[in-house]
Amino acid sequence: MAKPETEKIECVHCNRCLRSTDHTVVAERKIRGSELYGDDFEISWEDTYTMLECCGCHDVTLRRRSWFSEVDGFNIEFYPPQVSRRMPEWADKIPRNASALLKEIYAALHSNSMRLAVMGARSLVDLFMNEKVGDLGGFAQKLEALLKEGYLSRFQKEFLLVALDTGHAVTHRGFAPKKDTVEQMMDVVENLLQHYALQEAVEDLRKVTPPRKK
Ligand SMILES: [Zn+2]
Numbered sequence: 001m002a003k004p005e006t007e008k009i010e011c012v013h014c015n016r017c018l019r020s021t022d023h024t025v026v027a028e029r030k031i032r033g034s035e036l037y038g039d040d041f042e043i044s045w046e047d048t049y050t051m052l053e054c055c056g057c058h059d060v061t062l063r064r065r066s067w068f069s070e071v072d073g074f075n076i077e078f079y080p081p082q083v084s085r086r087m088p089e090w091a092d093k094i095p096r097n098a099s100a101l102l103k104e105i106y107a108a109l110h111s112n113s114m115r116l117a118v119m120g121a122r123s124l125v126d127l128f129m130n131e132k133v134g135d136l137g138g139f140a141q142k143l144e145a146l147l148k149e150g151y152l153s154r155f156q157k158e159f160l161l162v163a164l165d166t167g168h169a170v171t172h173r174g175f176a177p178k179k180d181t182v183e184q185m186m187d188v189v190e191n192l193l194q195h196y197a198l199q200e201a202v203e204d205l206r207k208v209t210p211p212r213k214k
Contacts, residue, residue, distance in 0.1 A: 013082045016059040023052035044069045090197035115170045121189045122167030
């Protein structure tokens with residue numbers, strides 16, 4: 001069906017498509033205000049609320065664009081916040097405590113709480129290591145054991161060693177990690193956790209695969 005000519009389209013990030021897509025402006029409301037200071041000085045502000053619907057997946061988001069006469073430019077916020085990452089599909093197929101922690105990490109990522117996300121990711125790796133190779137002491141020994149058991153490649157091990165130190169710096173030295181670093185850390189952590197899901201998939205596949213004829 002052709003779109004009516006009056007329909008307004010804007011290109012913004014879609015949380016489901018995970019990229020910028022065309023969105024239909026469903027509704028828009030403006031709230032303005034001003035205040036007088038003395039005889040000849042006035043400050044004013046304007047909030048524009050725009051409800052936007054993705055033309056591809058129909059996900060709906062609300063944007064608030066705020067303008068204040070004493071500040072240059074606009075402040076833009078989205079509800080729910082814009083996300084660049086989605087929870088893996090296998091998140092419910094891993095042990096319950098790991099799955100619950102992963103969900104909390106995503107809640108932190110989606111509210112831009114990078115430090116909380118890194119602390120959570122560090123705990124998640126520790127949880128996995130303790131279950132797979134036992135509590136052998138420090139992270140370095142446990143990672144070495146994971147490498148030997150084939151859960152990690154050498155590159156992943158090196159990266160995790162540095163990333164876990166980032167987690168330590170966040171917890172104990174107030175370090176604020178960059179979003180890219182946290183994303184990379186999540187890639188490796190999820191790669192590790194996927195072993196749980198793959199284990200189940202291997203067993204299922206074995207059950208349904210007909211045996212070879214002798
Ligand atoms: Zn979309």
